[in-house]
Structure formats: structure tokens, C-alpha cells
Amino acid sequence: MPEGPELHLASCYINTVCAGLIFSGKVEKSEVSKNPEVLFESDAYLISATSRGKEIKLTLTPLKEEKNTLPGRGKDREGLSQNGLQQPMDIVFRFGMSGSFKLASGAELPKHAHLRFYTKESPHRALCFVDIRRFGRWEVHGTWQLDRGPCVMLEYEKFRENVLRNLSDKAFNKPICEALLNQKFFNGIGNYLRAEILYRLKIPPFEKARTVLEALQHRKQSPDLTLSKKVKLKRENPDLLELCHAVPMEVIHIGGKGYSPEPSDDAAAFEEWLQCYCVPGMRSLRDGNGRTIWFQGEPGPMAPKGEKSRKRRLRVNADPEPPSPKVTKPVPTRSSKGSSSQEKVAKRSGRKKGKEPVQGAKNVKANEARKPNARSRRKASTSQESPTSEAPAADRKRQASDRRSTGAATAAPRSRRVKAE
DNA sequence: CGTCCACGTCTAC
DNA sequence: TAGACCTGGACGG
Numbered sequence A: 001m002p003e004g005p006e007l008h009l010a011s012c013y014i015n016t017v018c019a020g021l022i023f024s025g026k027v028e029k030s031e032v033s034k035n036p037e038v039l040f041e042s043d044a045y046l047i048s049a050t051s052r053g054k055e056i057k058l059t060l061t062p063l064k065e066e067k068n069t070l071p072g073r074g075k076d077r078e079g080l081s082q083n084g085l086q087q088p089m090d091i092v093f094r095f096g097m098s099g100s101f102k103l104a105s106g107a108e109l110p111k112h113a114h115l116r117f118y119t120k121e122s123p124h125r126a127l128c129f130v131d132i133r134r135f136g137r138w139e140v141h142g143t144w145q146l147d148r149g150p151c152v153m154l155e156y157e158k159f160r161e162n163v164l165r166n167l168s169d170k171a172f173n174k175p176i177c178e179a180l181l182n183q184k185f186f187n188g189i190g191n192y193l194r195a196e197i198l199y200r201l202k203i204p205p206f207e208k209a210r211t212v213l214e215a216l217q218h219r220k221q222s223p224d225l226t227l228s229k230k231v232k233l234k235r236e237n238p239d240l241l242e243l244c245h246a247v248p249m250e251v252i253h254i255g256g257k258g259y260s261p262e263p264s265d266d267a268a269a270f271e272e273w274l275q276c277y278c279v280p281g282m283r284s285l286r287d288g289n290g291r292t293i294w295f296q297g298e299p300g301p302m303a304p305k306g307e308k309s310r311k312r313r314l315r316v317n318a319d320p321e322p323p324s325p326k327v328t329k330p331v332p333t334r335s336s337k338g339s340s341s342q343e344k345v346a347k348r349s350g351r352k353k354g355k356e357p358v359q360g361a362k363n364v365k366a367n368e369a370r371k372p373n374a375r376s377r378r379k380a381s382t383s384q385e386s387p388t389s390e391a392p393a394a395d396r397k398r399q400a401s402d403r404r405s406t407g408a409a410t411a412a413p414r415s416r417r418v419k420a421e
Numbered sequence B: 001c002g003t004c005c006a007c008g009t010c011t012a013c
Numbered sequence C: 001t002a003g004a005c006c007t008g009g010a011c012g013g
Helices: A004-017 A155-162 A191-202 A209-217 A227-236 A240-254 A265-273 A340-350 A408-420
Strands: A022-031 A043-052 A055-062 A087-092 A101-104 A112-121 A125-131 A136-142 A283-286 A292-293
Touching: A004 A043, A004 A055, A004 A101, A004 A240, A043 A240, A155 A240, A191 A240, A191 A292, A240 A265, A240 A340
Parallel strands: none
Antiparallel strands: A022 A043, A022 A112, A043 A055, A055 A087, A087 A136, A101 A125, A112 A125, A283 A292
16 A cells, blocks of 8 residues: 555545544554554544654544543553553554555454554444555654655655755765655655656656756746746646655545555556556666666666566556656546446556557567456566676576575475464 | 565664 | 565466
């Protein structure tokens, strides 16, 4: 679920579904989670949420000044004042690769629900932190992580200043595509957003970040224009930092959960929204950290040497007109869903995935449309399109950033899996 | 069956 | 700058 928009949508979800809901009792953690216990207990409390970049903060607020009557009860709780009252508590979450929140029936909890807040009502329900891969973290009495910058969505001006005032930072020695993932400056940007943002401006992903950003420092605007003209100009020609705000805002306005595996009208709309990330016909490379960057056109001067540009036939995304990025696209305000779903699907499956050749084209066997949502994988991993690459095969070490080594190490994990959740 | 891949941090050489 | 941390879907044999 998790780049900035997904975190923000999660906070909206929580505030919506928990509005007027009263929670009660203890907070329950799954056995398998290595995150800290949440020693909070109250007879009646409320839950609200706020987000900042890729973090979300839940606030638990006890309702009345309920006294802790039972002796001994809650002795191990945190946040108790001297007289035994449960104080409000903040918990800050990061979502890892798969975190999300869901209000579910207390009787049948979702799989991988690692933290549960139960409602007071008779058939209990539970607000659950669901996290399949368990890369997510929470901190009791948490605060926004100190070395993360201002939120690209909710603190745009501060975010912009923080970048432009610190261009001498070594973070900007890196390629722009890598700098965009640095949460110290781009809190909220993740892998699909960086691709979509760079694509809108056709900035080569491996252009040096400082080079790209220095150009924005003194955007001299002709002083003779009227204010409204300036505004219009700006809206129609957003620069990179403006897009770091506007692009994630587009996702928020689609609604739903943003990037999510759960099928829904909104999920379909999101897929439709993607113009570059995982889109057939786009190129991709591994960046310096082994993450896949999707782009179109030239990789740029700092591109990893000897890397192969793989084209994949992936998803059955839309992507109507070929390569022209729609920079200004007005916010697609939540429309009457319901009917839209059907036509969307029809539309998309009927769509040819447009443009074709991207350089070394090769014999890329075009995307045979898979079923929607199917992110078809692979084509050539080690067999890459070698001929074009100037690098000897030996050089491409398989960036295994997210992989368990094969071979000897596999036995252990296997057995651990047994202890299901 | 096995391999590769995924929306992200973390921390240990 | 490699791994580590995890589960599960897609695909290949």
C-alpha cells in the first residue's frame, strides 16, 4: 500500500470509519510481530489519525476521566498518570512494503492483522494494522521520524525550501531518481511516484540530481505578467518539485487505497492512472540500490554502466496516446463510481498498449495482454538482451536487494514458515 | 517444484 | 553497498 498517498489515504480511512466509534479494552498484538506491545487500556476511547510523508500517527484518546478502579489492573500499562488514568497515546506507523489499515469484524480478523484495536459494540469490530510482509514498524509514544523531511503532500512549501536550501548536500550528488527516494528530502515519494514524476517532465532518471534541481532555484518569472497569468503558467508548466506535490495529490484524489492489490473500482482507476511505472513499452533499469526505475527515453549520464534495459510486457494498462506525458491533467475528481467500473475495464482491455519501440527494441514480444492486474513477470533475467549491452556478462551482479540467497540458506526460512500466523 | 519480483527501510561489514 | 527482514503471486520447467 505504501507511498505517501497510500499513507494519507489510510489516515482518511481511519478518520472516516472510526468517526463516532468507541473503542475499548486492550490493544492486541499478533504473536509473530516483533514490534513492541502497545500497553494501552481504556474502557472507552477514540481513535484518530494524521499522516506525514510515509508515516501515519494514530492517537488514542480515552473518553472520560475514567478512573482505574480495579486494583492491580493496568499496573503494567504505559502512560498512566499518578492517579491511574490512562493518558492519550500516539503510535507512529511506517508501512514497509505492505502495511495498511482495515476495520474488520472482530470475529474473523484478516490474515496478517498484527495490531488490533477493538470496538466497544457487541459484535466487536477491530481496527487492524495489516501487514503481509511485516516490514512495517510502529513506535509507541512515537513522533515523526527526525531525519525525515517535510511531507511532499501536506507541507509543500517547507518541502520545497528544504530541498532548495540544501542543494550542497551530498544526497544531491546522486542521480535524480535515487535522490527522489531519499526521505530526508522527499518524504512520501516512493518507487512508482519517482517514475511517474520524472516521466511527466521527461527528465532522464540518471541525470545528476543537483544539476536538475539547481535549475529551479531562481526561476525568474517575467515581472510584467499579471498574477493570474503567472499562476496559469505555473499550473501548466509545473517544475520537478511542484510535481513532487501534484502527482501524489492526483493519487489521493483518485481515492480508494491508491496502490493496492485489492481489486476495486479505485484500484482499476489507479492502474489506469499510471503512465510509466510498470507500463508496457517503458524501459527499466536497476538503480544504484537495486531498485527498478521505470522511464522513457534516455537513462542519463549517471546510468549504471553495463546495465541492461529490459522491456517487459507487463500489465494491461491503458496509456492511450503514446509517449506524450500529460503534465497538467486536471484532478480527476471522484466521479460516480459504480457504473464506471465496467466501462473502464472494457476500455482498458481494448486498448493497445500503444507505442512500441524503445530503442534496442529487439524482439520484445509485445505484451500479450494478460488478465487485468496480472503483472506478468520476467522475460529475461539473466539472458537479458545481451547483444546490445557493452558490458561483459560477468559485470552484472544480480542486485539481490530483496532476495534471500538461494542454496544453503534456504532450509531455515522454510521451517520457520511452518509456524503459521 | 523453484526462481524472480514487489509500493521500504534498517544495520552490519 | 551488500544483505536482512518477510509473504505470496506469476511464471518456467
